[in-house]
Amino acid sequence: MIESATASASVPARLRWLGRVDYVPTVEAMRSYTEARTPDTPDEIWLCEHPPVYTQGLAGKAEHVRDAGGIAVVQTNRGGQVTYHGPGQVVAYPLVDLQRQRIYVKEFVYRVEQAVLKTLECFGVTGHRVTGAPGIYVNLADPFGHAALTGPHRDPFAGLGKIAALGIKVSRHCTYHGVALNVAMDLRPFAGINPCGYEGLRTTDLSTIGVRVSCAEVAEVLGAKLAAYLSP
Numbered sequence: 001m002i003e004s005a006t007a008s009a010s011v012p013a014r015l016r017w018l019g020r021v022d023y024v025p026t027v028e029a030m031r032s033y034t035e036a037r038t039p040d041t042p043d044e045i046w047l048c049e050h051p052p053v054y055t056q057g058l059a060g061k062a063e064h065v066r067d068a069g070g071i072a073v074v075q076t077n078r079g080g081q082v083t084y085h086g087p088g089q090v091v092a093y094p095l096v097d098l099q100r101q102r103i104y105v106k107e108f109v110y111r112v113e114q115a116v117l118k119t120l121e122c123f124g125v126t127g128h129r130v131t132g133a134p135g136i137y138v139n140l141a142d143p144f145g146h147a148a149l150t151g152p153h154r155d156p157f158a159g160l161g162k163i164a165a166l167g168i169k170v171s172r173h174c175t176y177h178g179v180a181l182n183v184a185m186d187l188r189p190f191a192g193i194n195p196c197g198y199e200g201l202r203t204t205d206l207s208t209i210g211v212r213v214s215c216a217e218v219a220e221v222l223g224a225k226l227a228a229y230l231s232p
Contacts, residue, residue: 011042012231013096015223018048023055023074023085030093030176037097037174045226046093046178047219050085054193057081057167064194071189078177080134080167081197088185088205090219092178096230099173108230109134109166112179115225116164119181122221123211127163130156135179135196136164143209161204165196181222183207183215 018026026048033044054065054073057080064082065073071084085091098108113129116136120127125143127136137160139145149160164181182205190203206213 013043013045013094013227015227016044016046017219017223018046020049020051020087023050023053026050026093027076027177030095031171033095034171034174034176037172039097039100041097043097043100043230044095045223045230046095047223048091048093049087049089049215050091052084052086052189054082054084054189055167057083059197061197064197065192066194067192069189069192071192076167076169076177078167078169080165082193083165083167083180083196084189084193085180086185086189088207088215089180089182090215090222091180092219092222092226094175094178094226094230096175097173098170098175101230101232105168105170108175109168111229112166112168112226113164115222115229116179116181118225119218119222120163123206123213123218125163125206125209125211128160130160133157133196133198134166135162136166136181137161138163138204138209140202140204140209157198157201161202161209162195163204163206181218183213183218 052071055076057078060081117127140161166179168177184207185205195201
């Protein structure tokens with residue numbers, strides 16, 4: 001277990017709604033916040049939307065961008081491969097001190113995914129994890145059913161649509177970047193890439209599976225879930 005104790009250890013993460021903001025300045029602000037942190041700096045969770053942009057993670061390969069179609073492709077220092085951000089998608093950036101939380105990266109990722117699963121549950125949707133493929137998926141044939149994915153030899157993505165993508169960066173035990181949850185998007189730009197490096201991986205959003213809800217409503221729920229799972 002990581003050992004740390006500070007006066008701010010019991011302070012809940014602060015939520016900040018940024019609105020629709022450009023991607024690059026937001027990443028620069030996260031990096032600056034992280035680099036300037038002290039052991040007493042409070043954790044924050046930033047929630048926002050971005051104008052259309054493709055982002056490449058550290059593991060990203062150029063061939064996974066098949067046709068950018070004029071959308072900017074930005075290299076980033078987060079984990080993972082290529083994904084798309086655009087209007088109608090809620091992006092959450094947890095800026096969390098893992099040392100103060102006494103957790104490791106694997107547990108942090110689990111908690112972020114759990115927050116997304118519980119957010120979807122609030123809107124009647126059952127989300128799923130896929131082993132080895134971070135993010136959250138839904139069964140496109142029955143997004144509201146509770147049946148578990150079964151079959152040891154099944155194609156892990158058969159019948160699934162990715163509804164939330166996850167990629168993080170950890171610097172000096174502190175996280176930035178985060179998770180993007182698709183609410184009511186133009187999904188066509190996903191066709192210009194192999195999402196998260198998987199050729200043919202389908203993507204979806206809440207609107208497509210029949211949930212009519214605003215980004216503001218989803219952001220409020222997701223922020224609350226993340227704060228609950230990522231606060232001491």
